[in-house]
Amino acid sequence: MSKQINVALIGNPNTGKTSVFNQLTGLKQKVGNYPGITVEKKEGVCKLDRGVKAHILDLPGTYSLNTTSLDESVAVEILLNKKDKNHPDVAVVVCDVENLKRNLLLFTQIKDLRIPTILVINMADRMSRSGISLDIPLLEEKLDTKIALVSTRNATGIDRLKELIIGYQTLSANPNIDPSVIAPDYFKKLEETFPEQERYKLWLVITQDVNFMPIEKQLIKDRSSFATKSKSELKRLQQKETILRYQFINGLLKETYRVDRNAAKGFRAGLDKVFTHKIFGYLIFFLILLAIFQAIYGWSKYPQGIIEDFFAMASEWVKTTLPPGVFTELLAEGILSGIGGIVVFVPQIAFLFLFIALLEETGYMSRVVFLMDKLMRPFGLSGKSVVPLISGTACAIPAVMATRTIENWKERLITILVTPFTTCSARLPVYLIIVALVIPEGRFLGLSYQALTLMLLYLLGFGAAIVSAMLLNKVLKIKSRSFFVIEMPGYKAPLLKNVAYTVWEKTKSFVVGAGKIILAIAIILWFLGSNGFSDDFENAENIVRKRIATNGLSEFNALAMADSLAVYKKALKDSVQKKVYRIGDTAISDSLKLRTNELTRQATNQEIASYRLENSYMGHLGKVIAPVVRPLGYDWKIGIAVLTSFAAREVFVGTLATIYSVGSDEENTDTITQRMGAEIDPITKKPVFNLASGISLLLFYAFAMQCMSTLAVVKRETNSWKWPALQLVFMSVFAYLVALAAYQLLS
Amino acid sequence: MDGTVAHLKRGQKAIIKEIADGALPIKLLELGCLPGNSVELVQVAPLNDPIYINVNGSHIAIRRAMAALIQVTLTEEAQTEQ
Numbered sequence: 001m002s003k004q005i006n007v008a009l010i011g012n013p014n015t016g017k018t019s020v021f022n023q024l025t026g027l028k029q030k031v032g033n034y035p036g037i038t039v040e041k042k043e044g045v046c047k048l049d050r051g052v053k054a055h056i057l058d059l060p061g062t063y064s065l066n067t068t069s070l071d072e073s074v075a076v077e078i079l080l081n082k083k084d085k086n087h088p089d090v091a092v093v094v095c096d097v098e099n100l101k102r103n104l105l106l107f108t109q110i111k112d113l114r115i116p117t118i119l120v121i122n123m124a125d126r127m128s129r130s131g132i133s134l135d136i137p138l139l140e141e142k143l144d145t146k147i148a149l150v151s152t153r154n155a156t157g158i159d160r161l162k163e164l165i166i167g168y169q170t171l172s173a174n175p176n177i178d179p180s181v182i183a184p185d186y187f188k189k190l191e192e193t194f195p196e197q198e199r200y201k202l203w204l205v206i207t208q209d210v211n212f213m214p215i216e217k218q219l220i221k222d223r224s225s226f227a228t229k230s231k232s233e234l235k236r237l238q239q240k241e242t243i244l245r246y247q248f249i250n251g252l253l254k255e256t257y258r259v260d261r262n263a264a265k266g267f268r269a270g271l272d273k274v275f276t277h278k279i280f281g282y283l284i285f286f287l288i289l290l291a292i293f294q295a296i297y298g299w300s301k302y303p304q305g306i307i308e309d310f311f312a313m314a315s316e317w318v319k320t321t322l323p324p325g326v327f328t329e330l331l332a333e334g335i336l337s338g339i340g341g342i343v344v345f346v347p348q349i350a351f352l353f354l355f356i357a358l359l360e361e362t363g364y365m366s367r368v369v370f371l372m373d374k375l376m377r378p379f380g381l382s383g384k385s386v387v388p389l390i391s392g393t394a395c396a397i398p399a400v401m402a403t404r405t406i407e408n409w410k411e412r413l414i415t416i417l418v419t420p421f422t423t424c425s426a427r428l429p430v431y432l433i434i435v436a437l438v439i440p441e442g443r444f445l446g447l448s449y450q451a452l453t454l455m456l457l458y459l460l461g462f463g464a465a466i467v468s469a470m471l472l473n474k475v476l477k478i479k480s481r482s483f484f485v486i487e488m489p490g491y492k493a494p495l496l497k498n499v500a501y502t503v504w505e506k507t508k509s510f511v512v513g514a515g516k517i518i519l520a521i522a523i524i525l526w527f528l529g530s531n532g533f534s535d536d537f538e539n540a541e542n543i544v545r546k547r548i549a550t551n552g553l554s555e556f557n558a559l560a561m562a563d564s565l566a567v568y569k570k571a572l573k574d575s576v577q578k579k580v581y582r583i584g585d586t587a588i589s590d591s592l593k594l595r596t597n598e599l600t601r602q603a604t605n606q607e608i609a610s611y612r613l614e615n616s617y618m619g620h621l622g623k624v625i626a627p628v629v630r631p632l633g634y635d636w637k638i639g640i641a642v643l644t645s646f647a648a649r650e651v652f653v654g655t656l657a658t659i660y661s662v663g664s665d666e667e668n669t670d671t672i673t674q675r676m677g678a679e680i681d682p683i684t685k686k687p688v689f690n691l692a693s694g695i696s697l698l699l700f701y702a703f704a705m706q707c708m709s710t711l712a713v714v715k716r717e718t719n720s721w722k723w724p725a726l727q728l729v730f731m732s733v734f735a736y737l738v739a740l741a742a743y744q745l746l747s
Numbered sequence: 748m749d750g751t752v753a754h755l756k757r758g759q760k761a762i763i764k765e766i767a768d769g770a771l772p773i774k775l776l777e778l779g780c781l782p783g784n785s786v787e788l789v790q791v792a793p794l795n796d797p798i799y800i801n802v803n804g805s806h807i808a809i810r811r812a813m814a815a816l817i818q819v820t821l822t823e824e825a826q827t828e829q
């Protein structure tokens with residue numbers, strides 16, 4: 001095997017690391033996590049000349065090697081730890097040409113670690129617009145490095161970068177600066193105590209504030225004879241170091257970097273004036289939110305319809321084509337419908353991340369943080385929590401992951417804990433079907449009651465999140481440094497390639513991450529619902545047929561059949577009168593008889609299925625929990641659906657569909673709604689889904705933590721079971737109590 | 748005239764003075780809040796906080812409380828175009 005060169009891309013946030021990464025690797029990339037923690041790890045392979053391959057790592061953005069967040073500490077750890085398998089042979093520092101001064105700070109630090117370093121000056125396409133001119137050869141000389149002037153937008157300079165990577169062994173690994181001048185005695189002592197270690201590396205290890213990873217602190221502790229300095233003293237030295245580095249950078253840019261100050265600057269200022277305006281700013285943000293909602297609930301409908309139809313057809317095809325048996329059933333009813341239930345959410349997730357990626361790419365997202373910061377502060381949050389909370393309206397899983405950019409741990413924890421209250425897309429199928437069933441059709445101020453109810457549910461979710469954030473802010477005793485600094489990047493037209501990669505990657509992580517659990521549950525469900533241990537289950541068909549032969553069909557089925565026949569008969573007579581058909585009375589009665597037989601057959605099958613289910617494993621399970629959910633207005637069937645939807649909320653509808661229509665044909669989605677509407681409680685003789693039980697269900701789903709995948713993500717993000725457990729208990733108990741109160745009041 | 752960044756008006760520029768040891772988070776220094784650098788107030792959020800400044804070519808938003816820690820000497824009066 002040919003040797004792979006380990007390359008790490010590092011740089012300030014928003015300098016184009018990911019864009020360079022995409023250019024180098026194309027679709028040959030893998031996104032995962034660093035072991036044990038949840039910082040996103042992006043790696044890929046780049047084919048260079050002469051059969052040489054490079055392994056490319058896209059490190060999290062960092063302003064310097066002095067870390068203040070988990071993400072940054074990962075980048076630093078990889079650079080410091082020579083034994084890490086990701087430790088780079090060559091570091092590629094990506095800079096924004098418009099912000100070179102600040103970006104070079106990090107460059108000089110990395111250089112001081114004696115790692116071979118290439119400097120990428122990105123966004124070259126913006127130089128003429130901003131009136132920037134550069135003396136590259138002189139800069140290379142002064143920085144003792146090689147430079148690639150790149151524009152990922154125009155795909156220029158990438159070949160030069162690849163060449164530099166191939167020739168990495170010829171790069172100088174000498175430091176730019178001697179940081180020891182800030183405290184000569186101290187550094188001398190360091191050197192004497194640890195002669196085998198790199199000096200600057202020692203310094204970094206000593207001064208690190210945040211280290212979640214097993215950074216080599218051990219090194220220092222082993223020699224207790226060495227007196228470290230006090231925290232404030234170290235901080236003072238770090239400050240000196242920063243000033244020293246900037247002196248060096250200012251000096252060298254004076255000779256190599258020129259900006260024509262008169263060049264267009266009005267673009268950013270003009271847009272900022274509008275986007276952060278006290279009225280237009282919020283109005284625009286509100287309109288963008290509306291557009292996102294429209295996309296998720298309006299536009300997604302069409303692809304979702306196609307996906308549903310496709311899986312229904314596939315399931316039908318399997319059932320009619322393959323020989324009947326357990327495996328065919330497993331495939332058609334368990335696996336295919338399970339996969340369909342996952343894929344159907346892809347359009348919504350994709351639309352959300354399309355918008356988020358666009359907002360981030362254009363630089364608008366920072367303006368949202370800027371606008372919302374003050375509003376979020378009373379709740380112990382900052383503007384940075386707005387994005388995760390809003391992403392929560394699509395899915396809590398990526399939203400919880402999106403909290404990684406929040407540096408303040410307390411703030412981050414609160415955001416993670418409350419995000420699952422926001423109305424995620426998985427609640428939507430539950431809401432839609434129940435709202436359609438129990439909320440009357442009328443209108444209020446031109447808005448339908450049903451739409452209003454949905455809106456209220458969204459507000460309720462957001463309100464619950466905000467109020468619990470406020471509570472948590474009071475209750476949680478976590479000391480954390482609170483400072484808020486965000487960069488306001490310039491406005492840019494989005495790079496569509498970047499947007500596409502984001503959408504693809506997020507969708508994939510949803511399908512693969514949450515999908516596995518949903519599929520597993522679908523299969524378990526299918527198994528529990530189509531197997532049983534009692535004789536009643538085994539002989540379901542005979543028992544039901546006998547019952548129908550003596551007592552006739554169930555009351556509801558008999559009525560429904562009579563209704564359906566009457567409609568059919570009227571339609572038939574009308575057509576005969578209008579001379580659409582020319583048929584005699586006998587033909588009419590024959591046709592009616594055929595129709596009757598068909599309907600009877602369907603009803604019989606339904607009753608058999610429902611009897612089987614009642615006596616299956618699942619039926620027994622449902623009856624066990626029935627007393628617990630009874631006070632909320634649910635029967636044992638809803639009880640089962642609530643239980644199974646602990647895996648993921650959308651399973652609720654799937655379960656009910658299974659419960660009510662196992663073995664029956666499901667031509668359209670209205671069927672399940674009608675079927676639910678027709679369900680009569682055997683005790684009260686009233687519809688099971690009435691206003692009281694419907695509202696109770698809606699509230700239950702609004703507040704309950706019915707999502708295993710979110711819990712798993714929270715566990716990973718907080719690195720302990722304590723927080724997800726707390727979240728689960730709190731949300732479930734709260735949901736139960738609210739649903740209980742609602743049902744008892746309304747019924 | 749002296750003051751802090753929190754005192755600036757929109758469009759006003761100033762030069763950062765000596766910073767007391769350890770008074771500011773290191774991150775702010777790294778972003779360019781260093782003695783001698785120029786700072787301009789670009790925008791104020793609608794609710795008067797946070798503020799958005801351009802320091803040394805970096806555009807960043809910080810809260811007023813932190814801005815009040817950055818001592819400056821004013822160099823330019825507020826532009827009156829607003």
Ligand SMILES: Nc1nc2c(ncn2[C@@H]2O[C@H](COP(=O)(O)OP(=O)(O)O)[C@@H](O)[C@H]2O)c(=O)[nH]1
Pocket residue numbers: 011012013014015016017018019020061122123124125126150151152153154360361362363492493494495498
């Ligand atoms: N004009 C221009 N914009 C770029 C270029 N490379 C990246 N960008 C934009 O800069 C922003 C940040 O890019 P990204 O790759 O996400 O940066 P990262 O945060 O360092 O990974 C995005 O809006 C990109 O579209 C470039 O060469 N020219």
Ligand SMILES: [Mg+2]
Pocket residue numbers: 017018019
């Ligand atoms: Mg990136």
